[in-house]
Amino acid sequence: MRDWIRPDVRSLGLAAVGLAALLSLAGVPVxxxxxxxxxxxxxxxxxxxxxxxxxxxxxxxxxxxxxxxxxxxxxxxxxxxxxxxxxxxxxxxxxxxxxxxxxxxxxxxxxxxxxxxxxxxxxxxxxxxxxxxxxxxxxxxxxxxxxxxxxxxxxxxxQDLEDVHPGLPADVHFPTPEGDDSFGPDGFLAGQAAGNPRSAAxxxxxxxxxxxxxxxxxxxxxxxxxxxxxxxxxxxxxxxxxxxxxxxxxxxxxxxxxxxxxxxxxxxxxxxxxxxxxxxxxxxxxxxxxxxxxxxxGLLDAWPVLLLLLVGLGLSGLVLYYGARQPAVGLGWPHGRPDGGATG
Amino acid sequence: MVAGTGALVRSQLGASGVGRETVDRLARWLLAAVAVDLIFTRFVVRLAIFIPKGEPWATAGAVLGRVGAATDALVAIVGLLLLGALLVRAGRLGRGADRAILVALSVVAAGGLALVYLPPSPAISIVLDLLVAAVALAAGIRVGREGGTPVVARIGLVSLALALALAPLGRLVDLAGLLAGATDGRSEAAAGLAIGALGQLAFVLGAAFVGLGGVVSRRPFDRSSHRIAVLGLVAALVVLSAGARAPAMWGALAIWSVGLGGTVPTAAVALALGLAVAGLPMLYRRAPALAIGASIVLLSGYGLAASGLVLAGLLGVVLARSDALADPVTR
Known part of the structure; x- marks a missing residue:
């Protein structure tokens, strides 16, 4: 293992990967x-x-x-x-x-x-x-x-083809029973029968x-x-x-x-x-x-976003304060020599 | 020394080593996350459109899409963790300017999260865009004024920071016109496009200068340097070839992956990429913080809309200060 991949930060990173996977599977955007x-x-x-x-x-x-x-x-x-x-x-x-x-x-x-x-x-x-x-x-x-x-x-x-091409010879229509006009005046049209919206009457x-x-x-x-x-x-x-x-x-x-x-x-x-x-x-x-x-x-109409921005501001202040109160603190404590040296 | 003696160690040590190391490792996680995001979310997933629609290809494409979405989330999550670590460390060690930059960055991050679930307003967008530009400029200036690292590379980082600042400023001009009640918007739109073009230029120049700084700092070259230089040459040639053979396709990929909209000629982009690929590993040996920070900025791309990438790019500029990371040579 490379020494910069220490277990504590590595665990944090792996947890981040797991959380990202879970959120995407659940469809929760971040x-x-x-x-x-x-x-x-x-x-x-x-x-x-x-x-x-x-x-x-x-x-x-x-x-x-x-x-x-x-x-x-x-x-x-x-x-x-x-x-x-x-x-x-x-x-x-x-x-x-x-x-x-x-x-x-x-x-x-x-x-x-x-x-x-x-x-x-x-x-x-x-x-x-x-x-x-x-x-x-x-x-x-x-x-x-x-x-x-x-x-x-x-x-x-x-407009239909007859309007653009006057005298257009009629194609052979699908035969329908004599007197059956259930398909409309043009008889059976495949596109309309199939429900193609481009062919809709x-x-x-x-x-x-x-x-x-x-x-x-x-x-x-x-x-x-x-x-x-x-x-x-x-x-x-x-x-x-x-x-x-x-x-x-x-x-x-x-x-x-x-x-x-x-x-x-x-x-x-x-x-x-x-x-x-x-x-x-x-x-x-x-x-x-x-x-x-x-x-x-207006600015004040977006109060929920403003509130969250203020929460972000407050949280960052709290974390800064937390850091200032701790003589030696990081996110997790590296194993080995905390001055960056090899594990002793 | 073993981990169990932590309490004693805590009482004996100064804070700088511990905070720095945690930041160092989270920064590498962020670098890995934006690299995977570039490869998967912004490249491979986009290429998945060519996958046939039948099974099992369709399922494979869907899986790729999910991986891309997860990677997108990973960048934001690791970015937030790193921001927390930087805040803790700045609380103990930082100067007022460092703290102010990180607090402003926290507001940007909170805004990015808030807008996932809440509607933006022009005023809120202006505030966030101004903060992004301010953080990028302030952090970039701090890196630029710092001695001890290759000056060419520092110029490159400042140029990258300028690019990050110009991207939101282009939108800001338009938003300001909206708030002012202007109903035409043509002049603001033209100004926004011009600022965006300048930002792209600054981004490409930044990549070139950071890489050049690394190459210059590495002289005389050894065998490994030559191998890295060949890698940079290959990268440049690939871009040149893609731009020459399929310019439209290359243009689309450039916009999708790093946000370059064609303002800068492909040859210049190829040169900058080649220098960055060759120079950043060389720069890492001399100035690891600058190299990692610049790499994060470059991999995050220019002016991409995802809030996670905006956060990552700004963190990259913050991390580029020499005291942000541990020096790997000492370990």
Whole structure:
């Protein structure tokens, strides 16, 4: 054994390893995120969830979130399509709304072509600790809100292949019994029958509510779980997208957003359809913290944190005092010569 | 002398040897913890995204994720233990400045723990960021003013301390604008980005100078020095090669692992890494406290958001003073 690994400190270190293992198994985090934090503005009354260019949004201080490419897995985007996305957020007693804004001269709202892709934006929220920014992992999943420009356009006026390609010859439909219209006017459509949300005859929102626990695991929530409202507008080469949801919805697949709770961990992504962005080809941000204020924020409103800071201050003073009262003290007493010499 | 005579020994000895040794060993535990955190949490776990989704690979990936989470917690726990040991020792021996730095560091640590369970506010974030910057600068200045250790390496440590201070200052500018009620935020965001870029530069320069200080202090070279130098060369070449062959992938790994966002060219990062890998073991023989402290700072990374890594990085700067650790040569 190397002499610097003395039994007392070694035991302390091993206890630390054991404690760390136990805490991680129990899902108890001991580290917080101290990076860039988004502070939603708290308002009374309703939020402008359907009006991305409402003046109320301009009174909210934005955070410019830097974007980078996604160079890890194909399809990759090595350079970001947009340098940043501006994020604003509003919250009232029961709802949160997040506004994403970015400059994009092209308005891409259709996917009705083999090589045609739509603009999109997403916000991912970590479900618990131990997740990965890259679509999560089994140790910690993600809740993803994915706004799609084509869905937003379809909500207004649904477009189908016949609208984009007039005179398109009809494919052979799956035969249905004579007089059976249970599959609707178009007959049996495999995508609709399989419940593919992209093939749905009608949409409830331009935002899809999803979950993921790693690459290749992106899963849409069931229709009753689709509770993220979307609104968007493209004006003067700028996209503004609002995604909003009730703070508390009881859905275990949804990220918990509590004004009195710890900050949520979030990240953003933006797709540029005209540059072929789809799937993993996107511009992405790093993790940020999203801290929900319980009320208009001020120094004294954060009294629990202040109290804990004071406890830390008091504890450090006590330990200093303890050290000052002891003529020879350390954490544990090394075996052998305490002056650092070899065991005698 | 046996352990059972501890009471007698306690009455006969000065405090410096015991406190120093405990701090010394906990510092090595912290060094090991941040090294494992870098390798597992910030590198291997991230690479686990390439693991196939079927069994047994999926389970292996999940296990890796758990190991990463445990390592993350380990850094914070060992950091808190080390902070306690430093406080006890400073209570007995420290000067007023040492005590003030450690008390401020305790508040930073308490804040990191509090924010796990409680929501932050802009004011609290500003207080914590200011404390992080103040601790880094104060501890760095104390190392810089200390004689007896290689001056180039000390310059490097001061540069690393400056980097640790600049990371929160970049956020602070933005937060100050928020508190002041500014609704645009573009100028504050630009200032924050500029400060962040300066911080990255200081971090890379710090790594290079600390390593260079070690290399210079080691002359004339012996056989083991040559072997270590070759290791540094290999590390530099690996980074250069990765940056040239897959720049985007290398960029992502650099951000994830040590928080370097591409401000500093890859060639400069490779040179700094090579010097650090070669120079720190050489510096350890001449100035062990400085070498261990700088290693902890470098392995903790630049501007990473996890509160445990912030605590570890600041402890690294505090530990870099020559009287922080026992001299291993004497044992």
């Amino acid at each position: 580290t917080s995120a101290q990076g860039t934090t988004l502070f939603p503005a708290r308002v009374d009354g309703s939020l402008p969830v359907d009006a991305p260019f409402d003046p109320a949004w301009d009174r909210v201080r934005p955070v410019d979130v830097a974007l980078s490419g996604q160079p890890i897995v194909p399809p990759m985007r090595l350079e970001p399509a947009f340098p940043s996305v501006r994020v604003r957020s509003l919250v009232n007693g029961d709802r949160i709304a997040v506004l994403l804004e970015w400059t994009d001269p092209t308005r891409d709202e259709s996917v009705l072509g083999v090589d045609v892709f739509a603009d999109a934006a997403a916000m991912q929220l970590a479900l618990g600790s131990g997740t990965s920014i890259c679509m999560g992992q089994r140790a910690g999943g993600l809740n993803i809100w994915h706004w799609k420009a084509d869905w937003a356009a379809d909500l207004a006026v649904r 009608s949409l409830v929102s331009s935002v899809e509510d999803l979950n993921a626990v790693g690459f290749g695991t992106l899963t849409t929530q069931p229709p009753e779980g689709q509770n993220v409202h979307g609104a968007s507008e493209h004006r003067d080469g700028v996209w503004r997208v609002v995604m909003s949801r009730a703070l508390s919805d009881g859905d275990p697949n949804d990220a918990v957003l509590r004004p009195s709770g710890p900050a949520a961990v979030v990240a953003f992504a933006v797709w540029d359809g005209s540059r072929g962005d789809r799937d993993g080809q996107k511009s992405v941000s790093a993790w940020l913290a999203l801290a929900l204020p319980q009320q208009p924020i």
